[in-house]
Each structure stands twice: as structure tokens, then as C-alpha cells.
Amino acid sequence: MLTRTAVITGAAIAASLPASQFLASPAYAAAVGKDPGPGTNPLSKKVREAVRRAEARARRVMTGKPSRNGWEMERVADDGGTIFTRPVPGTPLTGSAGIAVRMGDVETVLVHVVRRFHYELEELRKGDVIGWRSPGTVRKGLPESNQASGTAVQIRPGAYPAGTRGGFFPQQQLLIQDILSELDGVVRWGGNDHKPDESLFYIAVRPDDSRLTHAANRIRRWDETPGRGAGVLADVTS
Template sequence: MTLNISRRAALRRVAFVAAGVAVGSQVLSLPARAADKDPEPDKVREAIRRAQERNKRVLTGTPSKNGWEMEKTVDSHGHIYTRPVPATPLAGVQMRMAEVETVLVHVVRRFHYEIDTLRKGEVLGWQTPGSVRKGLAESNLASGTAVRIRPGSYPSGARGGFYPMEELVIRDILADCEGVVRWGGDDGRPDESLFYIDVPPGDERLTKVAEKLRHWAYTPGKGAGVLVDPLQPQRRKAAKRLAGRQS
């Protein structure tokens, strides 16, 4: 009886080891088999090819003055699209989407409500990289991070296009944006029609301001369209503080 049990145990052990060796040999052979297969399926290769073609067609690899990349085209799978400006007659303005759009639309809408009514075609956004001077703030137009409001009324190089009360409103709008927007009227070579993002890509301040403005848009008594008093002491103080930093 003892001999028979030992033989059965021995046979089970031999069978277990043999099975383990077989499984191990299969595992070790997997990389060799995988190597025989194409690690980059046709769909992946095609997606990469399309992305490369898109980048070649859209991107320039050159930053505008504020650090955002200039783009060659709009409405063409890049970052710059024709975006609506709600509650205005404007048909749409070409600008960079997401946070930049939120902030610049706020600027345009407050101008429309509190400085003067804007008509179709009076706000210009993106311009081709070849049409702007790279070393000046106007280059930000080519990265979709700037707008020009009535450029014919406020020509580049000239100051004094706005009445004092209108400039107070501009200062109040800039204070809303907490320094992430700069007015071209404060530049060494003034361009009073120009408003542009004044922080680089990825700056957390832009995200913070955009979130605030989105919240205002859904809060009664807040945001563009709600008339405010730019002479209110707290608002005036904030506007003056920012003007001092940006001058």
C-alpha cells in the first residue's frame, strides 16, 4: 500500500513539473511571436500621418509676442476658430478657443454694452502671420490671442481716441481680467484698438480668470451686460493698481 501511494504522488509531481515547463515555454515565446506582428496598426499610422499633415498645414512653430504659437489658418482643426460673441450683432470673431475665448469675449461684450454699440465687422481677430509685425503686440493677433476693436477709429500710433469716461471703463474691464489682458493703448507704440492676452500658455492666472468669468455668466447681477459704476471706490482702486503694474 505504501509503495502504491508513493508512485501516485511521484507521477502527480512529474505531471505538474511538465505542465509548468510547457506554460513557461509558451510565455517565453510570446515576445518572439509579438515581434512578428506589426506593432503599429494601419489606423495608428494613418492617425499619426494626419496629425503631422495638420500640424504642417496649421502650425508655424513661431510664437507671437506673448508666447502663444501663431497659426496659418483658422477653422481648420487648429486652435483658432470663428467664435460667437453672444448678445451682440457681431457675426463671429476668429480667436483661440477655451480660456482665451472666454476672456476676450468678455472684453468685447463689455465694450459693446458700456462704451459704444459694436456693429458687424467692427471687431477683428486672427490675422495671418505674414500680415503682422512679429516684434510688436499686434503679432498676438496671429496666435488668436488678441482682438482689434474698431481699428479704423483708433489708429495705431495715436493716443487719445477715447473720452476720459470711456477710458475709465476700459480700466475697469482690465481690472475684471486681473492682469491677463493688456490694452494696446498702454504700449510704447500705442494701438488703442488692440486688446491681447498678456500671459504665456499654461499660466494658471488665465485659467483662474476664465473660470471666474464663466461663473459670472451664469450668475444674476454679474458679468458683461450688467452695468457697473467704474467710479465705485473699490473698483477704481483695483483699476488704478493694475494700471500702475501694466504701465
């Protein structure tokens, strides 16, 4: 039988977590166990109702299908899933002009990439960066599908159309390779793909790859250290 504490905790977790996380949580497993029957704690009804809402949210948000890099694509952004519009500090990309990306380590890494691009390659304006795109608008077998999972961004796609190379000067290409190098392969540039998309930067590791967490933690330390992180000109020849 569920205790009062477990019931209240389960309801709180169901209300606060994204649907995909709650449905994989111990609280969900407890909530969908054997029905305690009539006469038991009425708070258990609240847990079952929270479970019902979480399942409905999952059906509305999650696709159950991975993008090219193995992360699950989501149908919507800013609406109960794991993908939300986030600001890029130090750029005009704030508020509603931010970029829609997957929260957590992915956000930390992709925001860092966009910030370095803004500071060191070309100054960005509102609307220059596209994050999440609906699964129906991307080609599933190509790296652009990673946008549908919130794990990729396109920077000025109109200036660097897919299928063409040479949009960046040699010095700019060195800077891009420096960004990739400092992240230890966690991010890939579409300009290095067989079918190039020089506007595209995407997470190149699977969800369970510890390198992503290590890269994100390193970026957070840089952001707290004067003279480190995005905005500090790098010696790309070192």
C-alpha cells in the same frame, strides 16, 4: 505591443484633437514607438495613418513660432488648429460674423472683453472686430502679432488707428481700465503701450500662467449668475 484598446483609442484621439495637442499626447508617443512588425494587429496601421495625418495637419497649421505674448502663431483659422470663429453673445457678432480666437480660456476672456465694450462703451456692428490675422500680415515684434496666435482682437481699428492716442473720452478710458482691472492683468490694452494701438486688446500672460484659467473660470461663474458679468453697468469709481 499596442493593445486593441490602445490602438482604437489612439486613432480616435488623433482624429479628434487639434494637431498640436495630439502630437504632444501619450497616444502619439505610443503610436510612434517600435513598429510591431508584420503579423500583428492590423489596427496599428490605422494609428500610424492617423499619426501621419496629424503630422501633416501640424505642418499645415502650426508655425512653430510664438507671437509677442508667447503663444504659437497659426497659419490658418477654422481649419484643424486651435483658432476658430466664435460668436459674441448679445451682439451682432455671431455666425460667420463672429471673431476668430483661440478656443478655451482665451476665447472666454476675449469674448468677455468684446461684450463689455459693446454694452458699455460703443455698440458694435458686424465687421467691427478683427480677431486672428495671418502671420504674414502682422509685425512680429509688436503686440499686434498676438492676433496671429488667436490671443488678441482689434475693436474698430479704423476708428482708433495705431500710433495715435485720444480716441476715447475720459469716461470711456475709465471703463476700459475697469475691464482690465477685473481681469487681474490677464488682458492688456494697446492704448497703454509705448507705441499705442487703442483698438487692440490682447492676452498678456504666457500659455502656462494660471491667472488666465482663474479669470476665465470667474467669467463663466459671472455668466451663470444674474446681475453679474458683461452687460451689468459697473461703478468704475469703486
